[in-house]
Amino acid sequence: MEIALVLGFPLLGGLLLALVGHKRWAPELNALMSLITLVAAAALTRRVITDGPMTALEEQFFVDPFNVFLVALTAFVGFTTALFSRPYMRIEEHHGRLNAARLRLYHSMYQLFSFTMVLCLLSNNIGILWVAVEGATLATVLLVSLYRTPASLEAAWKYFILCSVGIAQALFGIILLYFAAEKVIGPGGTSLLWTHLYAVRDQLEPTVLSLAFVFLLVGFGTKVGLVPLHNWLPDAHAEGPTPVSAVLSGLLLNVALYAVVRSKVLVDGALGRNFSGGLMMGFGLLSVVVAAFFLSRQKDIKRMFAYSSIEHMGIVTFAFGMGGPVAAFAGLLHMTVHSLTKSAIFFTVGHATQKTGTQNMADIRGLIEQSPAIGWGLALGTLAILGMPPFGVFTSEFLVLTTAMHEHPWATPFLLVALGVAFAAIFGKVQPMVFGETNLRRLPHAPALVPVFVHLAIVLMLGLYIPPYLVEWYRQAAAFIG
C-alpha cells in the first residue's frame, strides 16, 4: 500500500505537471507532491521497522532495511530540494534564464526523476531496476540541458552518452546474471528477482557471476562516478540547474551505488571469496585520491563540489568494499550524511551563484556580510563535508578510517593524504568566499534556506547522537551487506 503511494505520487505529479503546464503554483504543486511522497515513505519506513522486510505485487517490489532507509532519504532530500527549487527557479525565471516551457519540463522531469529513483530502490526485479536507472538518466539529461547553453548541452551530451553506454554494460551484466540464475531457478520472471537470487546465490555459477559483476560494476560504477568512469559527473553538476546538481549528488549517486552493493552481496555469496570487495576497494580508493587532487585546481564552485561528491562516493565504495558490519555501517552512515550535507551545500551555492551571477569562485566574496544565512550555511556545510567534528561526516569517515587501519593498513595513508589535500583545497577556496569584501545586490525572491539548516542540523545530530532505531536499522542493513 505505502509502496503504491511512494511510487504513485511522483509519477502522478510528473504527469500532472507535464499536462497542466507551467502555472504560478507549479512549484508549490511540485513541493506538495514531494511532501506526500515523503509522508508515504515515512509510513513505509514505520511499517518496515515494525513488521520487518516485505514484498509486494507478486514479489515485483520488496522492502528491506537497506533500501527503505535509502527510500526515506531520497524522499526527504527530494522534498527539501523541491522546497529550495521553488524560489530558486522563480529567480532564474526573473533573471530570464528560463521560460515557462522550460519550467514545465523542469517540474515534470523532477517528479519523474524522483519516481525513477524510488522505483530503482523498491524494485525487486533487476531488470526493472535497470530500466529505472536508465529512465533516471533520460530524465536528468533533460534537466541538465535545461539552460540550452552550449556548455549545458555539451555537459548533457557527455552525460547521456557516457551513462547510456555504461548502463548498457550493466544490462549485459544483468543478462549474464539471468543466464546464471536460469540454470538454478529456471526460466521465467522469478529468476531476476533479488529475493530469489539471494535465496540461491551459493548455487550460482561463480565464473559467470564474476564476469557479470565486472559488467555491473563498470555499468553502475559509471553512474556512481567512480574514477576513471567519472568524467561526465563534474560537467553535469556544474552546468545543470543547482537543484539538479543537488539531487544528482544527493540521490542519483546513492541509488547507483545501491545497485552496485546489491550485486556485490549476490556475487560474494556465489564466489565465497571477496573478489568484488577487492574491486570496489580499488575503485573507491582511486576515486578518493584522484578526486582529491582534482579539487585543488577548480575555479567553478559547483564543479569543485562535484569532485568532492566523487571523493565521498569513493569513500563509501571503499567502505562497502571492505565489508564487515562496521565498515558497512560506516558506509550507510556516510551515504546518509553525504547526501544531506552535499545537497545543503548545493542549496547555498545555488543562492550564492544567483547573488553574484557567477560560478567563478574568484568573483564570489564576502557572502557572510551580504547575506549571513547563505554565508553561514556555506561555511558550516563546507566544514561538515570536510569531516569536521562534531558533524556526522566525521563519525562515518572516522569509522571507515579506523576499520581500514585495522583490516587494510596499506590503504590508510592514501585515504589520509587524500582527505588532507581535499581539506586544504576546499577550505582554502571557500573561506575567502564566505568572508572578505564584497558588493552584492539583493535577490528578487527571498532564498529558501530552511532546508539548508534542517539538513545541517540532522547531520550534526547524526554526528552527536544516532537515534537507537536508526542504529538498529543501519545494523540490519549492515548485517545484510557485510
Add this chain to the structure above:
Amino acid sequence: MGESAGVRDPTFRLSCLGPVGLRSPDGAKLPFRTRKQTALLLFLARRPGVSVPKAQLLDLLWSDDDEASARHSLSQSVSLMNKSLGSEAIAPAGTDQLALRPGVVWLDVTAFEEHVKGGRPREARHAAPDAAGDHGHDAGMMERFGMAWLAAGCFVLGLFPTSFLLMLNRVAVSLTGQGLREGAVQSNWLWLVPVESERASYSPIVFLIVIVCVTLLTFILVRRFYHGRLRYSEAWGCGYSELTARTQDTADAFGQPIRHIFGPLYLMKRHMPAADDPAPRFSLKIYDRHWYWLYLPVARLTEYASAKIALLQQGRISIYLLYSFLTLIALLVFLR
C-alpha cells in the same frame, strides 16, 4: 638646542650612532687617543653645561685603579681633550666637578632626541587612547571571558589535579589495563601522590594556602612594625620620562633576547638605520624556515600532482569512452 648648536659654527661634531667619531668644524676627523677618553667626552657631551662630580667619572671610568692614579689619568685626558677641542672646552666647575661648555660639541644623539621631542604633538595623540588615528582598543567583554574561562580552567586543574588524574586513570586502565600504582591510591583531593609518598608528593591546596598566608603575614607584619605611607609621583624611569605610545613594550621586544638565542632557527631580516639617516627606521622581519623547506615543497608537490591528474579530464568524449572501454577490458583481463 642641539639643533641650534648643530648650525652654529665653529662646533665639533661628535657622532655615536654608528661608529663613534669626532670631526672638527672644518670636517677633519679627529682621532681619540684612548677609549676612556672617548667615553669621557661622550659622557660630558651628553649633558653639556651640566657640572659632573669628578668622583662619578672616576667611578665610571677608572673604578678599578686606586684614587690617585685615577685622578691623574682623568686630568690627563681632560687636558688632551682641551687640546683638540680648544682650551677651556672642559672646565672645572664648582667643587671637584667638571663640565663641558655648551655649544662646543654637537652630539647626534642629542639632535635625534630633539627631533623626537619635535614630534611630541603626534606622540601625545598616540598616547591619548580616544584620539583620532588610534585604532587600538581594549579587549571586549566576550574576548576577556574567552581568555578568563580558559585561565580559570587551568587554575582549577592546577588546584585539584588528583581528581582529574583519577578520572584519567580509569580511562588508562580501560585502554591499557594498567593505571597508577598502588601508592597513588593514597592520593586524595588534597594530596597528589603519583607513586608513593616517599617518592614524591605535592599538595597544591596546602601550597596555595601557605603562599597566601605567608604573603598576608608579611603584609601585616610590615604594616604592624612600620607604616603604610605612600606617595605618588611620575615614574622615575632612570631619568627617562617619555611614557608615550612610542615607548611601549611589545611582545616582539619582550621575546628579543630569546629570539637572539634561537635566531638560527628563524629567518630574520634586520634593517638598521644609518647614523646620518634623515628618517631613521628600524625594521625586523622574521620568517619561518619550515615554511620554505617543509610547507612550500608539499604545496608544490600537490600542485604538480593535480596538474598531472587534470590531464584525465580533457573534454574529449571519445577519450572518456575510451577510458570506460579500457577499464572494462582491463577488468575482464584481470578476471581471467
Add this chain to the structure above:
Amino acid sequence: MGQSLSSQFVNLLAAFLLLLAFAMLAQRRVLTLIKLFAWQGAALTASTLIMAYATGQRHLYYSATLTLLLKVILIPWILHRLIDRLQIRWDIETLINIPATMLVGIGLVIFAFALATPISEMASSLTRATLGIAMASVLLSFLMMIVRRKAVPQVIGFLAMENSLFFAATSATYGMPLVVELGVALDVLVGTFIFGIFFFHIRDEFESLDIRNMEKLKED
C-alpha cells in the same frame, strides 16, 4: 533434430550479426549505417522468432514483434527523418583510420570469444557460441562509438550495442521477462527521441554535429 537445425540457424544469424557489426565499424556513409542498423534489427527479429519457435516460449514472440517494430521500422525511420531534416549526408570521419580499427576489432572478437568459451560450455540452451558473439558485437559497437567523430554515428553505435545486448538476452538465455524487455524497449525509444532532440539543439548551438566542438568543458 529441429532443435539442432534451429540452433544452426541461430548461429548463422549470430555470425551475420557479427559481420554486420564489422560492417558498421567499417562503414563511412551515414545512410548505409542506418540500413545496416535496420538489418541488424531484422537479424535480431529472425533469431528471436527462431528461438521462440524452438523453445515455444510465448513472450519471445512478443519481443520479436517488438524488435521488428522498434528496431527495424521505427528507429531507422526516425533516423532517416533526422538526417533529412538536419541535411547531414556527409561521409563519416573517424578518429582512427578504418583498417586499424578493423584490426582492433578482430582483437576484440578473439578476446570476447576467449572470455565467453568457459561460460558457453555450461550453456544448456541450444545456442552455445551466441554469448561470445553477443559480447564481441557489444565491444565492437563500443569501439565504434569511440572512433566516430559525429554525433549521429555515435548514437547508432549505441543502438547497435543495445541490439547486441538484446541478442545476448534472447539467444543465450530464453529471453528476459517480458516486463523487462518492454521497459528496455521503452527506454531505447525515449532515448532515441531525446537523442533526436539533442541533434537539433546541438546543431543550433554549434552549427554542426561534430562532437569535436564539444570539448570546452575540461580541466585547464
Add this chain to the structure above:
Amino acid sequence: MVNTAAIAFQILQSVFVVLAAPLLLGWANQCRAWLQNRSAPSILLPYYTLAKLFHKDAVIARNASAVFRVTPYVVFGCMWLAAGIVPVLATDLPFAPAADIIALVGVFALARVFSALAAMDIGTAFGGLGARREMLIGFLAEPAMLMILFTAAFISGSTQLNTIVETLSHREFAIYPSLAFAAIAFLMVLLAENARIPIDNPTTHLELTMIHEAMILEYSARHLALIEWAVAIKLFAYMTIGIALFVPWGIAEAGNWGALPLAFAALAAKLALGGAGLALLETLLAKLRLFLAPEFLSTAFLLGVLGMLTHFLTRG
C-alpha cells in the same frame, strides 16, 4: 609524623632563615671587600639598609597598578615558603611533603614571574628591559636546575628533598661522580639565579649590564626593602639547597632538640665557607656580556645532564 615538636621546628627554621639571610649577604659582601682589599663594611650592613628602607615613605609611579604593589609581598612570601621547604636545620619538616623539589623550582619561578610583571607594569624602558633579560636567564637556568635536582633525586630515588637529604646524609660516605658534575652545574645556576657576577652585578646600575636591578628600579622604601630581603633569602635558600644536596652531613631530625646545636654549628660553618667562596668567585670572575649568559647556562645544563648520565653509567 606531624607532632608539635616538628611544627615547632618548622616555624623555628622558617623564622631563622628569614632572619639569618641578610647576615649571609653581609658576610659575602664583607669577604668580597677583603678580597678586593677595600675597607669592609659591617657584616650587619644589610640589616641597617633594610631598616632604613622600611622607615622611608614609599614612592610609586602614578600609573602603577595593583600588581606593582603586591609583587614585593608575593616575592617575599615565595622566598619565605622556599625557606620553609628546604631542610636547613632539620629534615622531616611537617610542611615538606606539600612540595618536592619540582614544586620548589616552581616557587622560584612564581616569584620571578611576578617581579617581571611588576617591572613591566610601570612601562618604563628599563622595566621591560630588565624583565625580558630576567626571563631569558630564568628559562635557561630552570632546566639546568631541574637536571641537577633530578640527578640527586635519582640517587635517592625520590623528588622529596627530605628523602634526598636523609638518604645522602645517613649513608656511609661515598663519592658520586654524578654529584660532582651536579655540584659544578649547581654553582653556576646559583650564580645566575641570584644575579651575581658573572651573569649580573648586584652592585652596579649600569644600563647596559644590569638585569635584576633594572627590574626593581621603580621600587623604593619598604617595597624595595622586601625585595632586597627576598633576594637575600633566595641566596640563602640556594646555599642551603646546595648544602642539602651535596654536603648534608650533620643535619638534625625534626623534633630532635638534642641534635639542634650540632646542626646549627654545621650549618654556620658551611654557610660561612659558602659565602666566602661566593665572594672569591665574584672577585675572580668578570662580568659576562649578556649574550654570553646563554653559553654559561647551557654549560650548566650540559653538566647537569652529564651528571645524570654518569649516574646511570656508574650505577651500571
